[in-house]
Amino acid sequence: MAAEPVTRGRPREFDPEEALSAALQVFWTRGYEGASLAELTEAMGITKPSLYACFGNKEALFHKALDLYERDKLCYMRSALDAPTARGVAERLLRGTLQIQTGGSDPRACLGVISMVACTTQADSIKTDVIARRASSDKALVERLERAKAEGDLPAGVEPAAIATYLTAVIQGMGVQASGGATPAQLEQLVETTMAMWPTV
Amino acid sequence: MAAEPVTRGRPREFDPEEALSAALQVFWTRGYEGASLAELTEAMGITKPSLYACFGNKEALFHKALDLYERDKLCYMRSALDAPTARGVAERLLRGTLQIQTGGSDPRACLGVISMVACTTQADSIKTDVIARRASSDKALVERLERAKAEGDLPAGVEPAAIATYLTAVIQGMGVQASGGATPAQLEQLVETTMAMWPTV
């Protein structure tokens, strides 16, 4: 994070990080295609030319919002992998997801889930990006579970990749239920049930 | 299904059921908001005035498409409840979902999942409808699992409502993964893993 090199010309009157954070909220509630430039600029408190000068265009803005989302909201995913046992990893992942989904006003799915399911039209660049990020995080989870299996932390018959896919599916399904109006209590119950299903060594 | 009462005036040149089926395909791949009237009319082989005369408007068309979807694609849900055991119910639900998602060209989520997650803008009528249908199907599943528990078909500590929510989440997560480019083999593996997790009596 180097300081601004020089400030030539009129200084901008908004904080790009604050604006990006506001854009993220809009994308999160509306999805990529559902978020209009009018909504975005109003939430960000800037005009369209400022948005384009600072962020490029709507698509570039979304990619930057995804960066911020991973950095701010999905950081629990990395720290979850530090749990001592596979069971602990699963529980941290589930509880972290629960916290994100129920943190705002009303529960909603992960932004990645929304983008994967919703983006259909010409937004293959968006979808490709989201899928790549998901694949990277899946890879880390699989590696962690492989280590767990080597440490005797998973039953012998359990394939790490398979259980990673399974856990991811439950987490994504939680997001769908959140989008469908599930209450925080229901989502927490889902976490409990999933943990009760987790295989014992 | 009464026959057409009388045919006065110029007869229509298309089959409404075929047109509706084509519209369903478009909605299923594009989502409600992502499907444009241009795409719809082209796929249906009719013009916009014909669409509006026959189906009302885009929203009414979607509701009718949802009816058709439930009738044609989701019928396995009802028959799954006829399985003799709770485990059989779960397996039929999972395999039925797998079949639907991998039946077309490339895997995709259930239309209900797409609609719940994606519809954000003014389409609360759409979302309300989808959520109500989901609630109805959830209710049937819960009742079936309650019966299973009464029959000693579920472990004592398992709450029917909780495991119904859990199973629904896995199924919805399967849809998200299908949207995210999962292969049929991966989806089948997810079914296997979920079944391996299913509690034993």
Place this chain on the structure above:
DNA sequence: CCATTTTCATACCGATCGGTATATAGGCAT
């Protein structure tokens, strides 16, 4: 044969979409 009724094809409607041209305002360095 004609009037009526309904559908079809075309062209059009206002609103909104993402994106920009233009001109003004506000900071630096000289």
Place this chain on the structure above:
DNA sequence: ATGCCTATATACCGATCGGTATGAAAATGG
């Protein structure tokens, strides 16, 4: 003070959105 450079504000762009007005075409009832 004067250029110079950049951000701002406003108005505008073509394209597309969902939805319709209009008139011709195709069937029936009389």
